[in-house]
Amino acid sequence: GENVEQHPSTLSVQEGDSAVIKCTYSDSASNYFPWYKQELGKRPQLIIDIRSNVGEKKDQRIAVTLNKTAKHFSLHITETQPEDSAVYFCAATLREGGADGLTFGKGTHLIIQP
Amino acid sequence: DTAVSQTPKYLVTQMGNDKSIKCEQNLGHDTMYWYKQDSKKFLKIMFSYNNKELIINETVPNRFSPKSPDKAHLNLHINSLELGDSAVYFCASTRQGAREQYFGPGTRLTVT
Numbered sequence: 249g250e251n252v253e254q255h256p257s258t259l260s261v262q263e264g265d266s267a268v269i270k271c272t273y274s275d276s277a278s279n280y281f282p283w284y285k286q287e288l289g290k291r292p293q294l295i296i297d298i299r300s301n302v303g304e305k306k307d308q309r310i311a312v313t314l315n316k317t318a319k320h321f322s323l324h325i326t327e328t329q330p331e332d333s334a335v336y337f338c339a340a341t342l343r344e345g346g347a348d349g350l351t352f353g354k355g356t357h358l359i360i361q362p
Numbered sequence: 363d364t365a366v367s368q369t370p371k372y373l374v375t376q377m378g379n380d381k382s383i384k385c386e387q388n389l390g391h392d393t394m395y396w397y398k399q400d401s402k403k404f405l406k407i408m409f410s411y412n413n414k415e416l417i418i419n420e421t422v423p424n425r426f427s428p429k430s431p432d433k434a435h436l437n438l439h440i441n442s443l444e445l446g447d448s449a450v451y452f453c454a455s456t457r458q459g460a461r462e463q464y465f466g467p468g469t470r471l472t473v474t
Contacts, residue, residue, distance in 0.1 A: 291452060291465040335403055348417055349395050349407035350463060
């Protein structure tokens, strides 16, 4: 089955700086890669996703890049703000909306220092 | 007008008991999931279910079983609860062919 590795486990950055979280996956058949943000005590919420036929996607201050050859994808957050502090999870799955669920990385605790 | 709801929000019970967690979605989605998040925050798929197939993660003990009375509900039954079952359980749903999985608010299960 799919295995997703995520690094770092904790990331502390100064407010206004950029943050980068990296993930690798094992199954070359995976074709959908979402990123979720989870605040303390809350549910995971989708912040951005990318399909395998796209190399990069951007939404305001967040962007995701995908390298299918190397089987890795990354989340980039620019101009970080205190409200960006949370745990971020990358995930991979074979099919969007398919019945095989998401395989998550182990999460990155992002801390924004004022 | 909550999209995905779960009950109860908190569940405290003793080892050996049998319990159920309910999940309902009002989005008209046809695929539902159960995830387990342990104390280290690791999120792991347990079950995926639509009207055509049930996919069970091979690491899930057979004490856990999903029950779907209709398309809008996927309940989780747990028999003979163990200490290691303590975790937050999230239900999620999606529409066939769609992208986003919508998560419920979670049920924090504590086994004493």
